[in-house]
Amino acid sequence: MTDLIELEIQDVAFGGKGVGRSSGKAVFVPYVIDGETVSARVVREHKKFLEAGLEAVLTTSPHRVEPRCPYFGRCGGCVYQHIEYAHQLALKWRQVKETLRRIGKLENAPMRPFIPSPLEYGYRNRITIHVDDGVIGFFRRESNTLLDIEHCPIASAEVNARLAQLRATHPHNGHYTLRAHDGARIFVQANDGVAASMLDLVERTVAPADLLIDGYCGAGFFAKRLRSRFRKVIGIDWDQHAIAVAQRDVQPNEEYIAGNIETELPHFLLENEGRAVVILDPPAVGLTDTIRHVLLVYPPVQLIYISCNPGTLARDLAAMGRIFRCESITPLDMFPQTAEIEVIVELTPRRSGTR
Ligand SMILES: C[S@@+](CC[C@H](N)C(=O)[O-])C[C@H]1O[C@@H](n2cnc3c(N)ncnc32)[C@H](O)[C@@H]1O
Incomplete structure (x- = not known):
């Protein structure tokens, strides 16, 4: 398909693509900004929407800036380097609100309000590099082939130094996680x-109670x-490894359990009904039916849900809305520079102490 169309970009959707309309259909175009008029080439036609590639920006947004990375547009990692930072936050804030x-x-x-990153670039303390037949880098955008990367501007100087070391060793095919901090191979923010801001916010938010259950605790960050x-x-x-x-x-009042949250959480909630604050920081898939169900049946005095996926967060909040009231949502x-968004939600039972 090679149709060229002219579009006014109305918004930027979660994931990073701009949205315009043509012949009554939504059209998704990457690397654009709301308010811009662009010409785009249709690359895929779906029943309800079109996907297009950017050909030219005809009216430029005042928020457009020069990307700092030579791989931007080809690498699958960043989607917003062409947008000034304050506007990235405004777009992501709207995306969370709209998804919810x-x-x-x-x-x-x-x-x-959005809690920003103190560093707009050079902030990542770990990256995973893939190696295939001498190509050392990240996956290309919307592809499973690799793009050779010598330097990643969103990674910290320490991580880039490790990337240079790795490249010098002519590594075998495989995946290599490069970390700024030495330590166990476990999840770290x-x-x-x-x-640090996340910890401060959770500490300010947490309600007084006897017991804290830190679900998906990793090495006990919270x-x-x-x-x-x-x-x-x-x-x-x-x-x-994280539990070790x-x-x-550990202090005398701390206990860490290496186990599946599905089997561990229910009995702690049942035993401590009305006495526990629960923090849940699940992976992107969010909560399972079992976890949601047990929270509904034995609601804690407060639930702090830390999400790295607004879609699964929204699904879980919808499923628990009958019992829990949303007190605050902080992205x-x-x-x-990437499409990712973290969100911290504070929930309390609608009628404290009752089911
Ligand atoms: C997003 S990380 C959060 C880690 C920790 N809260 C932190 O801030 O460092 C998710 C964690 O959930 C754990 N996890 C995923 N599914 C789990 C399950 N079904 N039961 C127990 N832990 C699980 C992973 O091992 C990982 O440590």
Whole structure:
């Protein structure tokens, strides 16, 4: 398909593509900004929408800036380097609100301002590099072939130094996670500055209670910071290495369990009905039916849900809306220049102490 069309970009959707309309259909175009008029070439036609590639920007947004990375547009990592940072945050804020309205059925979501990243570039403390037949880099945009990368401007100087070392060794095919901080191969928040803001926010938000259950706790990122605020702290994660790290400096009131949250959470909630604050920081797939169900049947006094996927967050909030009220929704920019968004939601049971 080679149709050339002229479009006015009305918004930028979650994932990073601009949205315009042509012949009554939505058209998605990458690397554009709301308010711009562009010419685009249709590359794929679907029943309800079209996908197009950007040919030329005809009216330029005042928010357009020069991307700092020579691979931008080809690499699958960043989608927003052409947009000034404050406007990236404005777009992502709208994307969260819109996702929560559309999927989460939250009409008046109590949205708080975006917590920005102190660093717009050079913030990533880890990257995963792929190697295939001498090509050392990241996946290309919308492709499973690799793009050779010598330097990644969103990664920290330490990580880029490790990339240079790796390249010098002519590595075998495979995947290599390069980290700024030495340590166990476990999950760590990828942007130190935003991770610190995340901890501060959770600490400010957490309600007084006897027990804290830190679900999907990793090495106890939240539990460690909050342990002095509770009589007892329980962390649950199925990664044995992460639990071993959490156990290294335990205080007498901390307990870490290497297990599946599906089997561990229900009995702790049942035993401590009305006495526990629960933090859940699941991977992108969000919560399972079982977890949502147990939260509905034995609601904690407060639930703090940390999400890295607004879509699954919205699904989970819709499913739990009957029992939990959303007190606040705070997006955080853990990954500037990319489409990713982290969100912290505070929930409380609608009628405290009752089911
Ligand atoms: C987004 S990370 C959060 C880690 C931690 N809260 C932190 O901030 O460092 C998600 C964690 O969930 C764990 N996980 C995923 N599914 C799980 C399950 N079904 N049961 C227990 N842990 C799980 C992973 O091992 C990983 O450590």
